[in-house]
Amino acid sequence: MALRTYKSVAPNIGERCYIDDSSVLVGDVTLGDDSSIWPLVAARGDVNKIQIGERTNVQDGSVLHVTRRTTQFPEGFPLIIGDDVTVGHKCMLHGCQLGNRILVGMGAIIMDGAVVEDDVFIGAGTLVPPNKRLESGYLYVGNPMQKKRPLKDSESAFLKQSAINYVMLKDEYIEDSL
């Protein structure tokens, strides 16, 4: 069972989403239309909320979690992910905010309070430390991350194309399961 209620809050799933049976979504998790969750993803919206936009894909083995509200941080650190975002295999997204048309490379780690603006490419294995801001239109790589260079036109175009590819792929999976 991929969807679990926690403290009477159940995941809220949009239209035409694909959620692999082996993934687990717990509690306050919102998934926008045409988004997809691939095998072995864990998204735990227990001590704060997880909000995922439309046409976004979260690939195999990724872990999504949040940080609770405290007197020091009254909002805590929810996890907000925008539209047309690709989250590659085995990423760790924790209490951060991602805009639209972003590619998070395989194995990347993004920590609490980090903000990724629209149209950013994050290389495989990148570590984004807490509270960093990643500027729109750039490639970031490394541990800790470094701003490597402006995106090439082909890379900017791929951000959107990757999301389109995954919408088509999840449609095939839905079709295959009927």
Ligand SMILES: CC(C)(COP(=O)(O)OP(=O)(O)OC[C@H]1O[C@@H](n2cnc3c(N)ncnc32)[C@H](O)[C@@H]1OP(=O)(O)O)[C@@H](O)C(=O)NCCC(=O)NCCS
């Ligand atoms: C970063 C990336 C976009 C390539 O960028 P690029 O500028 O074309 O890099 P190049 O392949 O020309 O390599 C340039 C240098 O960066 C290094 N490099 C490449 N990818 C890197 C990464 N993720 N982190 C750190 N260094 C990296 C290369 O080793 C090379 O180093 P060198 O000059 O010392 O030999 C690509 O390697 C990457 O990480 N893509 C993410 C793919 C992914 O995870 N997709 C999601 C799953 S579907």
